[in-house]
Each structure stands twice: as structure tokens, then as C-alpha cells.
Amino acid sequence: MEDLLKVKGIVVNIAGNLNTRDYLTFQQINKNVHDAHLHGYDDDRYWCEKLLRMGLKKDIELEEASGALGSLSETSEDSASIFDVVRTFSSKNAKQTYRRFYRCFHSYCVKLKQNNMAHFFPEHYDNDPVMQVKIFNYISRYNKSNYNDPQECQTIEQNLAILKEIFTNSVLQEMEDNYNLENYEAVNRFILVLLLCHEEKNAVEFFRSKAEYAGKPISFESFFNDDGVLETKLLVDTLVEMRDFLNSKIKLIDLLFEDRYPVVLQFIESFIQDTLLDFLNNLFSLNDARLNFMPVVYSLVTKSMCDEMIESKNAGPSFHEVMKEFLDMYLEPMIIKYLDMQPQAFEKETSEKFLEYKKEAAIKEKEASEYIYNSLRDQSFDEKNIVDDKNDFLSSFTRIFKLPNNERQKTEEQLQLAYNLNLITNNLQNIKTLVSLDLCYKIVKKAQDRTDQMCSFYAVENATQIVKVRCQELFKILIDQLSTNHIKPAFDKAMTLLKRYDSNEIQRVELKLEGVETQVEPLVQFTELINIGDIILQMISIFYRDELLHKNIIDKNRDFLNDVVQAKKNFENLLDDYVAEGLNIGINKLMDEVEFVFNTVQIPTDFNPDPKDRNSREIKPTQCAEKIVELLSNHSFLLTGATDKGTIDVYQQEIGERFFNEIVKHIKKNFISSDGAIFLICDLNCYYDFIAYKLKQKNIVPLFAALKNVAQLYLISGKDSKELGKMISDAGRFHGIFSQEEIYEFVERRSDWVKVKRDVEKVIYGLGVKDCTIM
Known part of the structure; x- marks a missing residue:
């Protein structure tokens, strides 16, 4: 045994596995063990390890400083605060530092080892649970230094846990009692x-x-x-x-x-x-x-x-932000479910509204038809002779009359004609009701409200993209519902009414409906529908701008190919096409009116007066011309304020060009004398002034300027056929508007053409008909 204690490695290894008390005893077993093996570095290492196990840190600066051994004063220690006071050590003062902790906690460990819990704390800690719990924690921390005596260490820890549990229960009971007392x-x-x-x-x-x-x-x-x-x-x-x-x-x-x-x-x-x-x-x-x-x-x-x-x-300071995150996170499934159902809910609601309006409109139309039918019927027959079938007005015509065949046929024809005309004109007069601006506004407002409501979840992290998708879907549904269920059917019906209306039929109708204007201006009525369509388009544009662009639902710089953008363009094109078609039909009807006025108001003597009346007429435009200009004025400016200038210009130019052609046809239908030419000139000047100074469409002014020159063809006396021939041959006079053949056709309408023809042709062709010889 003596020989083993001389071996340093064996001694150091044995010492490392001894608890504090046994280590100190072993260190003093003989002088050689103390001086040769368990002194200096090896002794310091033993104490350092204990302190490190307790969670203290080795202070490098203190380690290197001279006189480190005396750096800590030997003051009386407090077991409830020593770990707060002593946190570092050096190798040289490790044993001294450990001694301080030993003095604080060794007695507690002995009690725990012996399971002696009575009077565990000193008297000054008896009523201070805060200090007591600190001591519990420090005992546990100190006990880790007993690692080289596992059994003792474990016993202390187990008994400490039991004591802490008793202590905790006591604290909980104290809490309960004091809480009930609101202390x-x-x-x-x-x-x-x-x-x-x-x-x-x-x-x-x-x-x-x-x-x-x-x-x-x-x-x-x-x-x-x-x-x-x-x-x-x-x-x-x-x-x-x-x-x-x-x-x-x-x-x-x-x-x-x-x-x-x-x-x-x-x-x-x-x-x-x-x-x-x-x-x-x-x-x-x-x-x-x-x-x-x-x-x-x-x-x-x-x-x-x-x-x-x-x-x-x-x-903490971010409490409200965290609360918002909590709410968003837990409400997210409900939010997403709400977002997912919005487009379909809007589609169902909108479809029902349009269907309801369609049914109401059908009822009103049926009532109007019945009223027209009954009013016309009452003008024609004794009620006793009528077998009424109010559910099928027109089909009943052939069986309700008990009259002679020839009289019945005439009456049926008149009633049928009057009914059709009055029904068409009544519908035309109410054409703006085909589209309910109020209903469209309410539906667009509903779409706006739903979009606003969905956008209230834009900031919810996982809902942002869903908000964008659902808002886009809702906008497309809005466009589709407006187009398919309202705008398209309305304009289709308007087109049909415009096409069916024939002002000439008015003259054939003997039965007039009291209180209803039979003659209407289709283009005027259609313009009201255009105004409504334009307002709806503006609402859609505002909705698109404010709800989709401004709220970042659509990025106009990146999403220009998005089908939402395409849906908006398609809607715009739909209205543009209907406007173009309706205006074309309306202009056709306007030209029919122009032709009707030409045929009925312009009398043959306007341009070919009796020579006896030469000095009795005032030189001014004819009544026909004044009525024509009034008619054109009433129609040419209908679109002002209702659409863009480009559309208005195209519309007015089309009217001007079509009117020009009507004048050309009209001139070619009349005989015009030299005396009547002055009145033709007055009419053409009247038309020119309207085009140049009121309509102000520069592109078509040359057409009417050329017409004024055409009037000169009739003003020249028949005695001056040579001058007339030169005028016909001067193509530059007519600015290329008319070919020589067309000018010739105009000249043929001279009332004296038979007399001047031979001389004029001689000037034009250089020879007369009689000068030609057939070989």
C-alpha cells in the first residue's frame, strides 16, 4: 500500500473520486501524498472542478493577476445570496472559494442526507419563502459539486425534491387563502x-x-x-x-x-x-x-x-400587434370560406335581380299590349260582337269579328297594322326602360360593397392572394351578368324595334291611339339608350379603377393580359358594337325620313315654277329644305355629351355623307328650270351652311361645296348652251367630287334639256348626233 501511494497517477485518480471530507482526509494521510501529489496544480484542479460543476466560471484575468490568492475576503456568507455575489474564481483561490460555499450549504446537505427536515432553515428565514426557495435552488446547485459521491448526491437531491414539493403545496395553499382574501x-x-x-x-x-x-x-x-x-x-x-x-x-x-x-x-x-x-x-x-x-x-x-x-x-409593447396576428390566424379558415363563397353568392343574387326585372318588364309589356289592343278594338267594333281572348290578342283577330267578309278583311288589316305600329312606337318611346339604370347601379354598388368587404381581409397574411383572386372573379361575374342578362337582351330588342319601325306605315293607319304619339324619332329614342349604356360603362370604369387598380387587386403594369382586363374590354366592345349598329340603323331611318320629306314636302314647282309666278315668290330656301335642316339638327347633336368626340365626329360625318347622297338622288328626281335654279341654290346654300357652320365637319364640307356648283348647271340660260357645255367639261369646278358622267346626269334634269341637249353635247363631244354616220 505504501508503494502505491508513491505513484502519482494512482493517488490523483483516487483523490478525484473522493467527496470533500474524504479528499481532505486522504490528502493528510502522509507528508508524501500531501506534498508530492495533492498539492499545487493537482489540488487546485480538484477544487476548480467542483466550482465548475456548480456553474461558476474561471476568471482568466484574475487567473493571470498576481496575488490572486488573497483577492476574496473571508466574510460571513449568506446562503440565499452567495451565488449572486460569488460568480468567478481563479485556480489559486479555488479551494478558498469552495470553502465559502461549503460553509453555506454543507449543513443543509447533511440534514437532507439524514432526512432531517425539522427546523430546516435558520430562524431569520422561517417566514421568508422567497429566500427559502432561493436556498432550495442553491442547495441543488451546490450539490452538483458532490459528483464524485453519486450516492450521497442522489440522496440529497431526492430528499430536496420531496421537501420542495411540500414547500410548493404550502405555497399554493397560501396563494389560495390570500387570493380569496383579495390580498x-x-x-x-x-x-x-x-x-x-x-x-x-x-x-x-x-x-x-x-x-x-x-x-x-x-x-x-x-x-x-x-x-x-x-x-x-x-x-x-x-x-x-x-x-x-x-x-x-x-x-x-x-x-x-x-x-x-x-x-x-x-x-x-x-x-x-x-x-x-x-x-x-x-x-x-x-x-x-x-x-x-x-x-x-x-x-x-x-x-x-x-x-x-x-x-x-x-x-409587452407589441401586445396589440400580436393580438391581431392571433385573431387573423385563428379566424383564417372562416375568412377563406367567406371569400370562397362571395363570387357565387353575388352571381346568384344578381341573376335573381335581373330575372325579377325581366318578369316585371314582361308583365308591363303585356299590359301595354292589352291596353293598345283594347283601345283600338273599342274604336272599331261594338263590344257585343267580340269574343275576347286577352291572352292571345293578335291570333284572335281572325275569329272575333262578325262582319261581312270584305268589311272584316279591311278592318282586320287596319287593326293589325294599327296594333303593330302602336306597339312598336310605344316600345320605342319606352326604349330606355329596356335597361334599368337604377338596377345596374344597385348591382354595381353591390359588387363594390362585396369587393370592399373582401378587401378588408387584404392584410390577413394567408388571405391576400385569395382576396385578389375572388375580387377578380366577382368583377368578371359582374361584367357577365350585366352583358348576358341585361345589356345584350336590351340592345338586341332595341335593334329589332329600330329595324321594324317604318314611318311610312303611319300614313296607312286610320286608327289612332288616343293619347299616344304615333310618330317617333327612332334615333332620338335610341340615343337615350346610348346615354344609359355610357353611364353604365362609366360605372364599370370607375369600379375597375377604384376597386381593382387602386386596391392592388390588378396591377395594370403586369396584369395587362389578365382575363379581367379582357372582360372589361369585351364589355366596352359590346356596347361600342351595339352603338355602331344602332346608330347605323338610326341613320338609315333618319335618311328614310329625309327621303320621305323630300318626296312629300318638296313639290315639283319648287324648282320648276310656272313662269307666271316668277316674280311672286320670295327668294329663300323652300319649306322642304327648312324642314330637312330642322330634322337634321334634331338628330345630329344627339350624342353630344353622351359619348367621346371621336364617335360623335364619325356619327356626324356619316349623317353628312348619307345626306349628301340623298340630295344627289333628290336632284336627279326633279326637273329644274332656270327660274327654279335660284331656289335650288337657296336650298343647297341652306344645306351647306348647316354642314359648314353648324355641324362643322370639315371633311364633308367639300361635298356640299360641289353641290352648290351643281346648281349653277341649272342657272345658265338655255340660250347659252355653249357656256353650259364648257361648265360640264370643267371637271375641276367640282373638285373631283363628281365624274363627268354624273354631271351629265345632273344636266339631264334641266327642264329644257330636250332643247339644249344637241348643242350641249356638241360642245362636250365636238359633234352632234346627226354628225355621226354609221358605215
């Missing part, structure tokens, strides 16, 4: 004890047991009225009750926990999961349609459960 200051101190004791779970559970929400009994049916509309006041009252409960508990948490341990956020998150979500699920569970009120519910929930929450020391 929250004491409860605060006991919670601190539990936290120091690493009993956070017990501390939180104690608070939760005192913070259970018990709201008033709720009938979820009562939150919606008989029309299925959310009773917001009742919802607000419920949320306010929840808010007040949470705010009271936040105050309590701040009072009991301060900022020592985070409780508020996990408490409120549990409340959202267990109480708020359960409430909302029950609120919406009975009917999916109730989810349409999600934006209102979300707004009220956010207001109550986030904005109106008090500040909290325990929750």
Missing part, C-alpha cells in the same frame, strides 16, 4: 416563489383556475332577425362582455406576474381557441349564408378583442 400583493409574492422554484406551470394553472369565463347563456338564433340579418347590437354586447372579462384578467396578470413570466398572450390565445372560436362557429353553423356577415363580425371582433384591449406590462 393580491401576497399572491404576487407567492407567484414569485413558484417562478423561482421553476413551478411556472403551477403558477399559470393557479391563475387559470381563477380566470374561467362564464358568459351569459346564448341563443344563437337570436343574433339574426327574421330576414336573416345580423343583429349587430347583440353581437357587440357579447363581444364587449368578453373584452371586459379579458381586460380585467390582464390587469390581474400584470398585478400578480408583472413581467416575470409571460402569461397574458398564452391566456388570451387559449381564450380565443376555447371561447371565441366556439362562439363564432356556433354563430355561423346553422346557415352558411350567415357567413356573409364575416366582414362585420371580423371588424367588431378586432375592435373589441384587439383595439380596445388595455396595455399590458406582462404582454
